Amino acid sequence: MFRVLVLHGxxxxxxxxxxxxxxxxxxxxxxxxxxxxxxxEEGARVEAKQSNSEGDLVTWIQEAHGCFDAIVINPAAxxxxxxxxxxxxxxxxxxxxxxHLSNIYRREGxxxxxxxxxxxxxxxxxxxxxxxxxxxxxVVAHLTNTEARSR
Ligand code: DQA
Numbered sequence: 295m296f297r298v299l300v301l302h303g304x305x306x307x308x309x310x311x312x313x314x315x316x317x318x319x320x321x322x323x324x325x326x327x328x329x330x331x332x333x334x335e336e337g338a339r340v341e342a343k344q345s346n347s348e349g350d351l352v353t354w355i356q357e358a359h360g361c362f363d364a365i366v367i368n369p370a371a372x373x374x375x376x377x378x379x380x381x382x383x384x385x386x387x388x389x390x391x392x393x394h395l396s397n398i399y400r401r402e403g404x405x406x407x408x409x410x411x412x413x414x415x416x417x418x419x420x421x422x423x424x425x426x427x428x429x430x431x432x433v434v435a436h437l438t439n440t441e442a443r444s445r
Contacts, residue, residue, distance in 0.1 A: 301365065303344075303372050365390040374409070
């Protein structure tokens with residue numbers, strides 16, 4: 295079983311009531327349940343955490359080294375501002391997929407810049423809850439391929 299850390303950034307604890315036309319009506323708890331189910335089907339165990347604090351996210355990324363095989367992260371607004379999260383991801387060196395519920399390229403101009411994309415395996419943006427499902431599948435496929443190549 296691969297171990298995947300799923301991190302949700304600021305304001306994602308409000309999903310279900312927050313700007314429903316953009317982010318949908320599912321709560322974070324419901325989204326996490328979907329992610330956990332898909333992950334198990336794909337052969338991974340996930341631990342999901344949310345914080346409104348940049349420091350918590352940085353600490354959890356640092357601590358993931360040695361405990362997890364990969365990270366799926368929706369850094370939310372920190373996507374567009376956080377060099378600290380980018381540096382933490384570089385430092386842990388774990389394969390990372392960046393996720394967004396909304397299509398960040400169809401919205402305000404300031405959302406088009408991601409400090410995370412350049413250090414991620416890839417970015418999935420715009421598919422609502424499916425963005426997380428696709429990210430988990432992509433990262434497990436990556437881990438499976440990497441493991442097969444090292445045999
Ligand atoms: C988001 C997009 C960000 O621009 C925004 O700040 C969020 C959520 C998304 O999932 O679509 O909080 O990451």
